[in-house]
Amino acid sequence: MQSIKTLGAKASARGMVLTVLGVITLGVAVLSVGVSYHILEPRFGAWAVPTVAALDALWVVFQATEILARNNRRRAQRVQYAGLALTVINAAIPTADLILTEPRTFDLAMVLTPVAIVATKGAWWLTLPALGRKISQQTSQAIAERRQEVADTLETMEADAAHRIELLEMATALEQRVAKAETEYRKSVLAAQEAMTRDLHQQAEATQKAVTEMVLPASVAAIALPDLDTWTPTAPALPTTRAALDPGGTDSHAGQDAVPSGRHGGRDADRDAVALADLAAVTGVPTPQPGEPLTDDQLDVVLRHLRYRDDPPMSYRQAGAAFRARGYVGSEERVRHAWRALMTNEGAPAEESEKDDEEEEADA
Structure with a gap:
């Protein structure tokens, strides 16, 4: 029902355009008849009436014939040429009168007539191809439905494109935020590694200096580490003197040697x-x-x-x-x-x- 209303609106719009152009054409024809008769009557007398009427009537007929030709340029080509010729003749009569006659009181109708004739012919020339041919209601409905499908498809494509653009913009913003966060994290890790390296380097230098200057006795390194499978809590043996190790009373230096x-x-x-x-x-x-x-x-x-x-x-x-x-x-x-x-x-x-x-x- 909506499509039928749309088609009816389009059909009425086309008819309205043709009606307006027809009314304007008739008005310009009446103006041309009046002006041309005023110019030709002193020279042709009573013959001026059929001459002017024929020129303007044929001009209107040729315009209507272009409508009946359904904008088929090949079929309406001769009519268009004839209409152009009549347009030139009708516009030339007042124009020549303005140029060739002696100066007289300015008459606005003499100026507007050729302009109106040429403008009206140009309006028909431009408007008819745009209106298209008159078609049946079924064909109009099919064309309207097809146009609606195309319009829906184009609108859907535009919406999809807008959604994709919005998605890409959001993804770009998120990628920038993630990249910034990753950069900050890596910078913090590098800073921590730098601080740790400096501390370890200082500690290593201090340790190397202590090891070099203060060598531990061999007794420290000789302390055995406990084994998890065989370890039992025992008190370490107390250190003994060399005299205790030499019960025979021999000289201590000799015992060391x-x-x-x-x-x-x-x-x-x-x-x-x-x-x-x-x-x-x-x-x-x-x-x-x-x-x-x-x-x-x-x-x-x-x-x-x-x-x-x-x-x-x-x-x-x-x-x-x-x-x-x-x-x-x-x-x-x-x-x-x-x-x-x-x-x-x-x-x-x-x-x-x-x-x-x-x-x-x-x-x-």
């Missing part, structure tokens, strides 16, 4: 090797091996290990004897020079240690 056969064998020997390897790793040198030439740093590591493996620390003579007994390679001069450097680092004069060694040798 002679390395007991079982002291460095078995598990104790493994602990000593582990302690030496740890000390070498902390110092940053390869683990010294018996029978191989030692560098100055390796020699320093061996002497540190030998000096602090027992409590109290060994003297130069005891450390030298243990150095030779373990099979390490190094001249007496290098060993003595390394020992002096070790004592200097500890803040103890090397001369006192050598003096103690001489006294021990004299007592022996």
Whole structure:
């Protein structure tokens, strides 16, 4: 029902346009008749009436014929040419009168007539192709329905495009927010890593300095760690003096000089090797091996290990004897020079240690 109303409105609109153009054409024809008769009557007399009437009547007929031709340009071509010719003739009569006659009182009708004739013909020329052919109600309804489908499709496409644009704009905004948040997070992680690296670097320098300046005795490294499967709570054994280890009453220095056969064998020997390897790793040198030439740093590591493996620390003579007994390679001069450097680092004069060694040798 709505489509029928729409078609009726369109049909009435087309008829209204044609009606308006027809009324304007008739009005211009009447004006042309009046003006042309006024111009031709003095020259043609009574013949001016049929002449003017024929020109304007044919002009109107040609306009109506163009409507009946249903805007078929090929079919209405001759009529259009004839209408153009009559338009030129009707417009030329008042125009020529204005140009050729002697000056007289200005007459507005003489000016408006050619303009109105040409304008009316131009209005028909432009309007008729746009109006289209007159069609039946069923065809009009089918065309209207098709146009409505096209309009609905175009509107749907436009709505989809608008929705997609809105979605893309929202996605763009969200991506920017997510990227900003990810950037801030990564910056915070990098800042935390930088602070952690600075703190660890400072702590590592302090640790390296403490390890280098304050070497732990071998007894600390020799403490065995508990095994989860075999561990039982036991009180650690109290440290004993060398006198307690030498019940025979032999000289304490002699007892220190002679390395007991079982002291460095078995598990104790493994602990000593582990302690030496740890000390070498902390110092940053390869683990010294018996029978191989030692560098100055390796020699320093061996002497540190030998000096602090027992409590109290060994003297130069005891450390030298243990150095030779373990099979390490190094001249007496290098060993003595390394020992002096070790004592200097500890803040103890090397001369006192050598003096103690001489006294021990004299007592022996």
